[in-house]
Structures are given as structure tokens and as C-alpha cells.
Amino acid sequence: MKKLTTTMMQETLNKQGRRLTVGLDLGDRSSFYCVLDEAGEVLMEQRLGTTPKAIKEIFGAMPRSCIALETGTHSPWVSRLLSELGHEAIVAHARSVRLIGESRHKDDRIDARTLARLVRIDPQLLCPVKHRSAEAQADLTVIRARAALVRTRTMLVNTARGLTKSYGERLRGCNARGMKPQAAQDLSPELKRALEPIMREIESVSERICEYDHLLESMTRNRYPEAERLKQIKGVGTLIALTYMLTLEDPHRFRKSRDTACYVGLQPGRRSSGQSEPQMHISKEGDPLHLSWLHQPRARRVERCDPGLQASSHDFRKTDNYRGVTDAGGLLAQAYEHTGDLTAALGAINAAIAANTHIADELYRGFRAAPSTR
Structure with missing residues (x-):
């Protein structure tokens, strides 16, 4: 397809007079975009540099459009810039768009066209995410x-x-x-x-x-003075409180506290079909840094809840596996190894499961109730 200048592109798109749909496949040095009209026909496909100047030059001359892009290194600043230019930027969860990630015929042009067609049908197919400010x-x-x-x-x-x-x-x-x-x-x-x-x-x-x-x-x-409220929770300090607040940013976008636990990765997988409903492991799809720090106050609570773990808490707490274990079997095996008492080990695993959820609940309730100063 012949490359269009910015002026020619603006004249072509302005003739449409209707809202357009755009798929933008981001790359590190260059990106590719595809523009569809309301009938789903391709109006233009071009490559552009992944720089603020190139983004403003191309999409600043374009009428208000719905632009779909995938999560990645450049998606935060690109989505914010597109919104400033007046477009509706929809950021697709890259792991959920398997039509692109697992395609056997994959290149920038096809990916941009696929994004445009998916967002044109239903934006929810892209599992849209909201980037922080x-x-x-x-x-x-x-x-x-x-x-x-x-x-x-x-x-x-x-x-x-x-x-x-x-x-x-x-x-x-x-x-x-x-x-x-x-x-x-x-x-x-x-x-x-x-x-x-x-x-x-x-x-x-x-x-x-x-x-x-x-x-x-x-x-x-x-x-962030509201972090002081979160630090009242046992085992939560400045680092954990601030990371939690910046990860969620706006607690009011969650309906209930359990939704925040799922947001940070404390959600078991699900693969039920007919009468089969196997128990799946925790997905850990949230922020790895936040998820690892959320286990630290849990570890302290388990030690306080279980006398057997308190006796060997120093050795048990030093192990990296203790902080990282999120499945019941792994924690049970380690607890039994260090206590030698199955009853104490079962108490530890029950306390750990409860602590994971309770800490997330307490953090969310404290963050939501804290008066915002910004």
C-alpha cells in the first residue's frame, strides 16, 4: 500500500465523517497501525516510529477514534498520549488475546488488523486493562x-x-x-x-x-499520609503499604475487597466442565513484586497463630520457599518438616490461607476508608 503523508491521511479520514476503529501493534522502535471504517473495510495500514513525536503527528491529525493496543513496555505512555489527543484508547490484556499471541501467521500488519477487528466487534473480547497514572x-x-x-x-x-x-x-x-x-x-x-x-x-x-x-x-x-492507616495492620510497613496503594491507585474501582485479592493474583484457576470441577492452583497473574511482599505479613501471622512454627520460626522464616509458597500442599509439607507435628502443620496451613485473604481485605478496607489528600 502506498505510504500517505500526514496531510493526505487527514483528508482521506476526514472524508469518512464517522468514527473509525484503529488497531495499533506496538514495537520497541517502530509500530504498525490499521484503520477500519464502520463497515470493517481497511482504509489504511502504515508503520510509524514508537516515539511521542510520531504518535502526535499521526493520531493528532486523525478524527476521534477507538484505538486498541496491547499491554507492553510502551503501552502506559502511548495510551495516556492517545487519550490526551481525544481518542478512546483501549489497552488489551496481551495474555488474554490468544488469537494474536498463539497465531502461526504473526507479523505487525496482521496483529494490528486483528486488534482493530476485535475491538470493532466487542472491546470486552480484549479483556481491557486500566494503566495507572x-x-x-x-x-x-x-x-x-x-x-x-x-x-x-x-x-x-x-x-x-x-x-x-x-x-x-x-x-x-x-x-x-x-x-x-x-x-x-x-x-x-x-x-x-x-x-x-x-x-x-x-x-x-x-x-x-x-x-x-x-x-x-x-x-x-x-x-501519601493515608499509608499510616494501612501501617496499623500487623506486619505491614511503609514499603508494603505504599506498594499496595500505588498498585491499586483507586480503591473505589473495586466492588469489594475480595476483588483486590484477585487483582494481585490471589485467585485460583478454574477449569470446570460438566460434573468435573478440579481444584486449580493460584494463578499468580498479578504484580510479582506486590505479590511477594503480601506474603511477608502472612508469614508473621502464621508464626503467631501456630505454636509449633514459633518454636522453629527463625529457621523456617529464613527459607525463601516459605515466603513464596502459595499452594496448600507446599506450605503443609514445609510446616510439617519444621514442626514434626501434623496437627500443628494443619493449623499452620489454615492460618496461611486465612492470612492471605485477610491481609488483602484489611489493606483494601483501610485504603478505601482513608481520606484522600490528593
């Missing part, structure tokens, strides 16, 4: 950047400890936050020389994490 995305980026530093520090600490053990030596006992070059003083000279840069880097990363902690505390005091 630019302000909330920027604040959540601070939390994600801190989490990246924590993962980096964990990797460096594990590397340093593993290398020393292979020499039959050990670093001085301390947690990751207290890991400093002094922890390697008792090592042999050659090993100390090899690990010195890593130890300095661990100390530097810990300082940067502390800077992020101070920034988050300041952000909570000045811009």
Missing part, C-alpha cells in the same frame, strides 16, 4: 528501582559466601544489610584480595538502598 507510575518506579538493588545485593552476597565456602572458609556472620569489608578480615590474604571489590560494592549498594528507604519515608509523609 503517570504520577503513580513514577512513584512505583522508585520502589521497583529499590527492589532491583536488593536483588543485586543478594546476588553479590551469595556470590561472596559461595566463593569463601569453596576454600573451606567463611565470612563473619551477619545479614545482607550489615555486610561490610570488615566481614572478610578473617579470610586468607589471597581470598581477601579477590573479594575486596565485591565487599565494597555490597556496602555501596546497601547505602543506596538506605537512600531509597529515606526517600520512600519522605514520600509517604508528604504525599
Whole structure:
């Protein structure tokens, strides 16, 4: 198809005089869009750069249209920009549009055309999602950047400890936050020389994490004072409260608290047919960062609810699997391993299941009841 200039495109589309439907397949460097008229006929298909300037040039000259795009790296800012230009931007859940993701004939042009035809039939077929605001995305980026530093520090600490053990030596006992070059003083000279840069880097990363902690505390005091209400919940601190608030952003868009638990991934799968209704595992389709932090207050509650776990809480809490387990069988096996008492283990799993739901309920009720200052 012959490439049209912006002026020619505007003249062609303005002649239609009716609302158009557009499918926009986003790419990292370039994207592809397809324009359909009310009869479903293709008016034009073209490629454009994935930049704010190119988006404004093409869609700013287009009459108000319904534009469908898939979730991805660029979908938050593109959808906000399209809305500012007066269009109705519908962001499709990429995992739910299997007609595109699992197609054997897949390219940018076909994907854009498929998006346009699906949104023209019924937008609900795309399982539309709502992106958070630019302000909330920027604040959540601070939390994600801190989490990246924590993962980096964990990797460096594990590397340093593993290398020393292979020499039959050990670093001085301390947690990751207290890991400093002094922890390697008792090592042999050659090993100390090899690990010195890593130890300095661990100390530097810990300082940067502390800077992020101070920034988050300041952000909570000045811009999110309602987080103090959520921090009254046992096991919930500034990081969990702020992450929860920024993930939901608007609690009033959920009808009830159980909907928020499903939103963050605490929802079992479902595959019922006829008389068959098997029990499925939790989907974990929510934000992985938020979901992992939601398990931490749950872990503390399980320990308080179960005497057997309290006796070995230190060893049990140190295991990464304990924080990540969401299925009943996995937690039951670990609880029984550490308690040696099946009754105590069953009590622990019941407490864990209840704690997962109750924490989400309490966070939602506290967030919804807190007076908004923004």
C-alpha cells in the first residue's frame, strides 16, 4: 500500500465523517497501525516510529477514534498520549488475546488488523486493562528501582559466601544489610584480595538502598499520609503499604475487597466442565513484586497463630520457599518438616490461607476508608 503523508491521511479520514476503529501493534522502535471504517473495510495500514513525536503527528491529525493496543513496555505512555489527543484508547490484556499471541501467521500488519477487528466487534473480547497514572507510575518506579538493588545485593552476597565456602572458609556472620569489608578480615590474604571489590560494592549498594528507604519515608509523609492507616495492620510497613496503594491507585474501582485479592493474583484457576470441577492452583497473574511482599505479613501471622512454627520460626522464616509458597500442599509439607507435628502443620496451613485473604481485605478496607489528600 502506498505510504500517505500526514496531510493526505487527514483528508482521506476526514472524508469518512464517522468514527473509525484503529488497531495499533506496538514495537520497541517502530509500530504498525490499521484503520477500519464502520463497515470493517481497511482504509489504511502504515508503520510509524514508537516515539511521542510520531504518535502526535499521526493520531493528532486523525478524527476521534477507538484505538486498541496491547499491554507492553510502551503501552502506559502511548495510551495516556492517545487519550490526551481525544481518542478512546483501549489497552488489551496481551495474555488474554490468544488469537494474536498463539497465531502461526504473526507479523505487525496482521496483529494490528486483528486488534482493530476485535475491538470493532466487542472491546470486552480484549479483556481491557486500566494503566495507572503517570504520577503513580513514577512513584512505583522508585520502589521497583529499590527492589532491583536488593536483588543485586543478594546476588553479590551469595556470590561472596559461595566463593569463601569453596576454600573451606567463611565470612563473619551477619545479614545482607550489615555486610561490610570488615566481614572478610578473617579470610586468607589471597581470598581477601579477590573479594575486596565485591565487599565494597555490597556496602555501596546497601547505602543506596538506605537512600531509597529515606526517600520512600519522605514520600509517604508528604504525599501519601493515608499509608499510616494501612501501617496499623500487623506486619505491614511503609514499603508494603505504599506498594499496595500505588498498585491499586483507586480503591473505589473495586466492588469489594475480595476483588483486590484477585487483582494481585490471589485467585485460583478454574477449569470446570460438566460434573468435573478440579481444584486449580493460584494463578499468580498479578504484580510479582506486590505479590511477594503480601506474603511477608502472612508469614508473621502464621508464626503467631501456630505454636509449633514459633518454636522453629527463625529457621523456617529464613527459607525463601516459605515466603513464596502459595499452594496448600507446599506450605503443609514445609510446616510439617519444621514442626514434626501434623496437627500443628494443619493449623499452620489454615492460618496461611486465612492470612492471605485477610491481609488483602484489611489493606483494601483501610485504603478505601482513608481520606484522600490528593
